[in-house]
Amino acid sequence: MSVPSLRARVRAETVEEIRTIAKRHLATDGANLSLRAVARDAGLVPSALYRYFPNRDALLTTLITDAYTALAASAKAAEAAVPRDDLPARLLSLGHGVRSWARAHPAEYALIYGSPVPSYTAPQETLVPASEVVMTLIGILFDGAERGLRPAAPPRPLPPAIHAELHRLLDQSPRPKPAGTEPAPEMVIATAFTLWIQLFGLVSFEVFGRLDDLIEERQEYFEHQMLVMADFAGLTAVAPSLSCSRVSVTDGGKGPR
Amino acid sequence: MSVPSLRARVRAETVEEIRTIAKRHLATDGANLSLRAVARDAGLVPSALYRYFPNRDALLTTLITDAYTALAASAKAAEAAVPRDDLPARLLSLGHGVRSWARAHPAEYALIYGSPVPSYTAPQETLVPASEVVMTLIGILFDGAERGLRPAAPPRPLPPAIHAELHRLLDQSPRPKPAGTEPAPEMVIATAFTLWIQLFGLVSFEVFGRLDDLIEERQEYFEHQMLVMADFAGLTAVAPSLSCSRVSVTDGGKGPR
DNA sequence: ATCTGTCAAGAACACTGTTCTCGCTGCGGA
DNA sequence: TCCGCAGCGAGAACAGTGTTCTTGACAGAT
16 A cells, blocks of 8 residues: 555556646647547547546646646745845745746636636635735735835725734634734735735736737836835835925815916 | 618617627626527527627627627716716726626626637727726826825836836827826826726636635725725825824834834 | 456547538519 | 529538447456
């Protein structure tokens, strides 16, 4: 039982080969994955695939979990390759990790961040890799809060219901440290969510073609947008002299114009 | 020629009926639209559909353009139903228009803001309705700029390449007024893009199930998030006494802790 | 050596998008 | 008014799809 019985080993190899072939088909042919086509490439007859996957959705599901873990790995590796005290660089690198993987594997990205597949079956084991990017984001923001960084604008207080929900999230996952109470941890998580939405919203816009004929300098725009969000989250150190340099023009009437 | 020749009229009626049936199927069965199924519901044989649409993609394309115009109509109607000098309310209402339509028509929303369909044919006439929401956003921000509203945080300057691209966009579409030069119009557009990404990123997250088990009070969270973005864009009037109330803690060392 | 469970193959079913051919029928021009 | 043509629906057919069932063949364990 300790040695996995040659038959089990060749079976595992076959499963792995089927998955790589399926990924190749996904990369070339787009979202419509044909069981018969991967069976052909695997040198099998279509019905033989059913020895390894109960149906097409099951094969797709393994591809989805693979995609989640690969995307999370790319993102986390990029974030870890940067000095930990350079918070904007960590955010930027995390974003680059997400974006470069998405651009390199658009079909797999569409599988996990596009329209959900009909008759979807979201297995429980996708939850952890799916949340790793936002967890890393939260970690960056907590590190910032720990060293006293604050958002430039006074943060809008959370509605009670949202506050309670984020608090519940904070409780049930022991991962992020409760940190000092200076910026409420719920507020940090809320800011992380904003960055999370912006990051995947922008990457999805680019990969799904919503930026066509609008913005061609994708790389430069992405970096700028990430830095804008770093500013928003208070990760960038601003000179104190700048922080009050603007004029407030909402003093009860029209502007100076 | 002025009277459209009974045959042409019944033909137009048939086309319309096919489209409504297709939309119903889209609403119930999800993304996989079966030509044969809509033919059955239309009381037709499958091949007869080809008198009206050259292929399945063409039918999908008309549904896509319909979805774009319907979404834009919902968004613009909601935005227009609010006093024009209440800028945060206009943003919030625009967002509600987008969100409520997306929740009411998730399959059609996925068609236009989800993963692009394979063998996509993005016809030219979708460009205008597709850009109407962001145009409305730009309009709101220009109105704010006109009455002197400024973002709370000092805006990050645009990279030259992005500045040039946004300037080109500004030139080729005579829609938004050039406005005063106080906040550079390119900067207003960049902020509008940020709000645009956040809006559709959040709605996509909700419709595509990315918020499941994370945030249940969707409505309240959406409104909060829209107001956060209104703050970000400087649409909300803050009391001058608050604008400098925070302390800058990036004075070369650790925070006060 | 025999039994048992796994594997691949093949046929079959229901379904899909698409094309072709065939009559029918309403319309426009002579 | 009549004719001919164009548009229309029906039906059959083709290639392709996911899925199920049955039939042999072979490896592993008893």
